[in-house]
Amino acid sequence: MGLRFFSALILTSVPILAQLPTPNKAGVSGGHHVFRAKDTDAANKFWQDLGAQPAPFGGRLSINKFPGVLILVVGGAQAQAKGAPPSPPVDLAGSEGSSVDFIGFSVKDLKASLAKWAEAGIKPLPGGTNTQVYLMNPDKIKVRITENKSLATAIAADTVKMVVPNAAEAQAWYAKNFGAEIPGANILFEQAKGPVAATKGRALDRIGLEVVGLEAFSKKLEAAGVKFDSPYRYTDAMKAGFAVFQDSWGTLVELSEGLSAIK
Numbered sequence: 001m002g003l004r005f006f007s008a009l010i011l012t013s014v015p016i017l018a019q020l021p022t023p024n025k026a027g028v029s030g031g032h033h034v035f036r037a038k039d040t041d042a043a044n045k046f047w048q049d050l051g052a053q054p055a056p057f058g059g060r061l062s063i064n065k066f067p068g069v070l071i072l073v074v075g076g077a078q079a080q081a082k083g084a085p086p087s088p089p090v091d092l093a094g095s096e097g098s099s100v101d102f103i104g105f106s107v108k109d110l111k112a113s114l115a116k117w118a119e120a121g122i123k124p125l126p127g128g129t130n131t132q133v134y135l136m137n138p139d140k141i142k143v144r145i146t147e148n149k150s151l152a153t154a155i156a157a158d159t160v161k162m163v164v165p166n167a168a169e170a171q172a173w174y175a176k177n178f179g180a181e182i183p184g185a186n187i188l189f190e191q192a193k194g195p196v197a198a199t200k201g202r203a204l205d206r207i208g209l210e211v212v213g214l215e216a217f218s219k220k221l222e223a224a225g226v227k228f229d230s231p232y233r234y235t236d237a238m239k240a241g242f243a244v245f246q247d248s249w250g251t252l253v254e255l256s257e258g259l260s261a262i263k
Helices: 040-050 077-082 108-119 167-178 214-223
Strands: 004-006 029-032 034-036 053-057 061-066 071-074 100-107 132-136 142-149 156-165 187-191 205-212 228-233 242-244 252-257
Touching: 034 242, 034 252, 040 061, 061 156, 071 205, 100 205, 108 132, 108 142, 132 205, 142 156, 167 187, 167 214, 187 214, 214 252, 228 252
Parallel strands: 034 071, 100 142, 156 187, 205 252
Antiparallel strands: 004 187, 029 205, 034 205, 053 061, 061 071, 100 156, 132 142, 228 242, 242 252
8 A cells, every 4th residue: 555644634724714724833724726627617617516616816717715725727718817827738637647646625415415416417436435435527637525524614625635756755845844734735645656747737737825925935945945937926916926836746836825815
């Protein structure tokens, strides 16, 4: 079996009305994931059928709000926004086979959730149990759903699973730079059994972390050897700061400051 490490717990720390949780001592919490889509309407519908609430973001973009995480879908005209990934190709590679295998959510009542999703045409993949199933979004992003009857909301962000060549090394690096526990980003590290692809350019393009004092935080990471694909920038349209880097194991990470204001 591969090594498995949990670097954060979120379910007891996400207020019902807030979308992003309170940051840890390092000023870090779960943020926003950026997904590419051939059909942004179909992709947004999937997340909203799952339980997300849509909200305008940056004037031209729409973001999907879950307790614990925000999901931004880009593609077509949306991808022309400054700093967004380029328009996706005809065929997008899914999350499987990359350094981020799936994202996960917990639901209060799995049976009721599955019945509701079935009405929207969302069906679980074969092999599920009474307490855990997997779904696949229209662009082949795998989603794990786990029942947690103590959940305060109907659904909440739960997990990001990274598959890396050295799970212990990756876990230690994230703990050192972002804190051992990242509220809203329960990262599961699993030892890769073979080569894994980088996330950049795939449907699951990048994961996100919200950071207090991002400009100074980015400089600290640079001093520690992190090379940014997109250095810190502040955008007036979004009233938020952003910085993007690829970690040593192939995951593109977008840091943000200001998205916690989205309720």
